[in-house]
Amino acid sequence: DTAVSQTPKYLVTQMGNDKSIKCEQNLGHDTMYWYKQDSKKFLKIMFSYNNKELIINETVPNRFSPKSPDKAHLNLHINSLELGDSAVYFCASSQDLQGYNEQFFGPGTRLTVL
């Protein structure tokens, strides 16, 4: 059983389109995250959700919007895609926001904007 899953694994799309990436965790965790790994391989946090509340937004453009229908899901919607959005996006989850616990990552979604 996959603990944190993402779909799709690969996403190729044209500039200006709107797309979504889905994430689900079956670990019963309270907190979920989205990370972006850019071409230089840096992993940077974009959002975290704790009990359906946005906790962190790291100056991400408002074209990116996380949506959490329930505690087990945190989807990422991206409007008006730009070339610079091409990256690998990782979803993650952790038991909670404050404790000494690790984050569990999904396999990643490689987004290519043409």
Add this chain to the structure above:
Amino acid sequence: DQQVKQNSPSLSVQEGRISILNCDYTNSMFDYFLWYKKYPAEGPTFLISISSIKDKNEDGRFTVFLNKSAKHLSLHIVPSQPGDSAVYFCAARPLGNNDMRFGAGTRLTVKP
């Protein structure tokens, strides 16, 4: 604003020898430090962690050392195995929240 730095992009060691991966940080508020391992086309997987009240944590072949005064931590793998070949990310977060910052990663190659 790279608060966590891994200055060696790559490291190559012989099977059976020790691998030492290094990490430096700048934020004195960091309280919890983690190492993640990543294979190609997969997400990072948690390896080992250490809180700021300790200076060493050991788990099998993996040991993490923390030097708070130097703002430096290291991961020791001994003995190294070919299956350890992967990219290793150092990460750190402050007390009270999970705003984790990652280093750029070090690619470890263990040669048979």
